[in-house]
Amino acid sequence: MASFYWERHPDGPFATLIAVATTYLDPENYDLDSLKRLAEREDVEEMRVFKLELREALRDPSQLPADELSESVEYTDGSDEAFLSRLWHDLYGDEPLDAT
C-alpha cells in the first residue's frame, strides 16, 4: 500500500511506535536528535504510548505487523529487533527494558 500503516490502521497494534519512528527517522527527514529530545518529555501522551509499544515490541518482535516497521522507517539495521534495540539504547540509554 502507498499510504502508511498508521494512516490505514490508526488504532492498530504498534501504530504509535511505527508512526513516531517514521516521522523522525525516515531517511528523507532524519532527525534522531529531535526524537531524543522528545523522548525526554514525560508530558507528551504519545511518547508514553511510544515507549510502552517499543518495550512490548522488543519483548516479542513477532507481534509487530508484518513488514510495516521496515517499510515505513526503512532502517538499515537488518532486522526489526536490531533496529528497535538500537532505538531503545539511543533514546533511553541503559534503562532496563523490564522497568515499569
Next chain:
Amino acid sequence: MSSRSGLEKSELDVPGPNTIRELPRAQGSGDQAQPLLPEESRSRGEAYAELRQRVEGGWEPRRFEAPRAELGRFDPERAGLAQVSLDAAADYVAQNRDARPWLTMADAASPEARRIIAGADVGGGHGHIRHEGWVTEDANMRRVAHLEDPAQLDVVKRNLGIDGLRENDQHHRCRSTATRITDPDAFATAFARGVEHPKVREVLDMPFDPTIRPKVVTVPIADLLGIHGHRYCSGWQLEPADGSMNTARTNRDAWLVARAEGRKPHSLEPKARPVPTFEGGVIAFLFERNHAENRYGIATMFPRPAERQAAGDQSRIRS
C-alpha cells in the same frame, strides 16, 4: 520555511552552492559524461537511465496542463512561504540559477508555477530540489544505488555520499526508492493542491510545539493531479537482495562503506531499477518546524508508488 521576506531582501537562509547548472557525472561505475551525438546533449548515463525508465517504467516525458488560474490564486502564506509576485519570481530564478541550479526547471514552468517554485526555494523546503524534474533519471538511479545526493553540487562529495543540504558533511540518506514529479507545472500543482488538502491543512494549522514534528501525511496522486497524474511521476527502486529489500538496504550501506575505505566489498554492488508504475500511488508530505514563525511547514513532498512490487518477482518484496 524561514524567510518569508527573502525575495524582497534577496537573501537566502539555505546554502547556495556556487557551481554549474548541469549535474556532472560522478566518478565510479558507469560511463563518462560524453554526449552521444553532436546534437545529443545528454550524457551516456542519462540516456541509458532515461531509456530504461521509458522501457521498464513506461514513462514518457509529457507536459502537464497547468491550471494557471488556480495556481495564480494560490496563497503562499498558507504554506508559510513568502508572498512572491510573478515578476519577482522570474527575477529570483534569473539571479540565482547558477548557484541554485534546480531553479532551471522553472524555465519550463508557467509563470504561476514559477512563482510557487521560487517561493518554495526561498522557504527552505527541499521537495523541489530532490523530487522534481531537475533531477535526471540517471541522478535518481544513482541516488538509490549509491546514495549520491542530487542536491550535492560538489562532485567529489556527491561521490562520497555526502548530503548536499545538511550541515557538517553528513552522509546522505535515501529510502529504497527515489522518486520525482517530472513536470514543473505538475509539481507546483501538487504542492498548491496539497497545501489546501484537508489532511495537510490539519497539520499546517496545528498549534505549534517546538519539540514535536507532525506525522507524515499521504494524499492520492489522483486527488492532486487527476486520474492520469501518475504519468507525471517517475522513480527508481533498489533491487532486492535475496528477495529482501531489508537486506538490500543493509548491503548498500556495507558496500558503500567498503568502497569509501578502499576495501573489497563483501556484497554485490547495489543496483536500481525503474518503478513500474505510480498508478494508485500517493504523494507523501513530510513536515518541518518553523521555529522563527512558530508554525509548521512542508519539508518535502514526493511520489510513493502503490505497491512495492519488484518487476519479475513472483511475490511482493519482503523486508
